Amino acid sequence: MTAMPPGRRPSTIRDVAALAGVSKSTASRAVLGHGGVSPENLEKVRRAIEQLDFVPNQIARNLTARSSAILGLFLRQTRSPFYASLAGAFEETAGDRGYEVMSLASGDQPDEANYRSLMLLADMRTAGIVVAAPTVDPRTIRQVASRVPLVLVGQMGQPANPGVPFVAPDPREAQALIDHVTGYGHRSIALLAYSPEQSPTQWARIAWMRDELDRAGLLSDLVMINPDDNLAPVVEQLYRTGTTAILCNNDWTALDALAAAAHLGISIPGELSIAGYDGIPPFDHEAVGLTTNRVPVNGMADAAVRLIDDLIHDNHVETGGILLRGELVVGRTTGPAQAR
């Protein structure tokens, strides 16, 4: 047996009109409920709708309306807890404002594909589009933004995308993390990071920490890594050369570093302190015990909805962008520096 749906083509407003014995227009008016239809006809149409199991095609509707209550969400990747969390928060807030959210993921395709995806979102007459995909080419962003209200989230807009509103985590929030480890007496602190191309946002915080630590003479090293690297050699090298604390670009990296340290027999946080960044559940779970900086995902989502809503309603919008700070999460992977 093929479970293919039966030929029964979804009924259209035309079918409804025919069965009710009225014109398409009357049927349409009855469906919309804006009034202007006689009670008898209204009833007839109502019955026809019921009988035919009619549901108006929202998409066709948008076609004439030139707009809709749908927001498009373009994500870099769905798998990552960070983007998943952001998307979830966004859907909630947007839902509260009466928007439906349609998501599409980039998966770091070639930029041409990103463009097509974004246009697909625009084609369905979305009221606006929110982009949470830092790797999309700025030109693509600008092209789409010229057609549809667009907001960037989780990434800086300036200077690559002048005039495009954005919400992003404030790199300066990393100060709390630095204060935390220096407060523990660490004086030889290393940074682990992906390349700027790999993740501009994560790089922003790393660059900021690098500058801060460097200025204070506390930076032992900045090691560039890749997502799938085995960190054992890196961690060992750092440990041997006197680094007592490692700050990572994100929580994954921190977990990888922790696992590497375990393999090397380095005790945490006795001999080495390690901190992550992002603090997205479940990374911030007490049972994991990771010290990290929790990025304000909910706040970012809220701000994004507010921005896009303002843009849609033609309100004044801060083009300078919004930077939000998170909060320090103290776990069991950082502790007092030990003299060696």
Place this chain on the structure above:
Amino acid sequence: MTAMPPGRRPSTIRDVAALAGVSKSTASRAVLGHGGVSPENLEKVRRAIEQLDFVPNQIARNLTARSSAILGLFLRQTRSPFYASLAGAFEETAGDRGYEVMSLASGDQPDEANYRSLMLLADMRTAGIVVAAPTVDPRTIRQVASRVPLVLVGQMGQPANPGVPFVAPDPREAQALIDHVTGYGHRSIALLAYSPEQSPTQWARIAWMRDELDRAGLLSDLVMINPDDNLAPVVEQLYRTGTTAILCNNDWTALDALAAAAHLGISIPGELSIAGYDGIPPFDHEAVGLTTNRVPVNGMADAAVRLIDDLIHDNHVETGGILLRGELVVGRTTGPAQAR
């Protein structure tokens, strides 16, 4: 300044035709590239397209084509690592087969909203819809399935949804977990679970484990909990009444139980073994060290794509559904049972 997009309405095929000095159809044919257009006209159209920055409206296209290369994905929630992971894997595999994936999340709304969302997906002439949202009402599923090829993933189809193909984790895979703890000598094993309504799939595995353990006389208790419960009282009670191992409905619960045990001063796995279920990253990370059963998310996604693809192309489809097994992940939260 309002960053609203300039009035410049996206240009249509009509504009292109006008500028090129040909008819809409010729322009359309040129765009489609199916041939049948003179080189001169082709060139003229090409130039007009360039000049107007024309991009065909994919949605309008689908409207006439009555179909598209878009798959709809309806998720229970975006935030959960499980669904995020599933979605990510699905997008990848679907992408390999040339599909674009549009996602919509349920967020456990009233079922009427689910229906509307599903219809929205159908309205855009998606080639098929994949539902990963166990809480959607079976009637809604059937209604939508009668209009568009539909596959269930991460949930059983039978008997609530007869005839609707599905892919789900095989509850019997839990055997490995049971063998693991009994192999460690545990003879008083408890289960922690959400209610069946909360999560039918998780309940399926719990019910299966309950039966198995009960038959072997090893079940100490089955405690019903809620996602946000504080588990300290539960864990303490179990521990005091002689339970030496706790198997949880999912990994979150396991982390919560671990945190509770830590608060109570119960050492893991010395005095108590705890295991999770799902094994989705980052729960399965070595640094977390959780013993769990890794559900085959990638395999499920692959199978889902295969099923929907078959359905779309009218191939024979196993209506019985597909059950997939995962693999045991041995961490540091389980160990030998200790005599007390």
Place this chain on the structure above:
DNA sequence: CTGTTAGCGCCTTCAA
């Protein structure tokens, strides 16, 4: 090869 016509499913003037 080309333009005309007729939809896809819906909404919105415009007269009546």
Place this chain on the structure above:
DNA sequence: TTGAAGGCGCTAACAG
């Protein structure tokens, strides 16, 4: 209050 007509953006069938 109603229906006819036209359009949203595009494709496809049909004459030339």
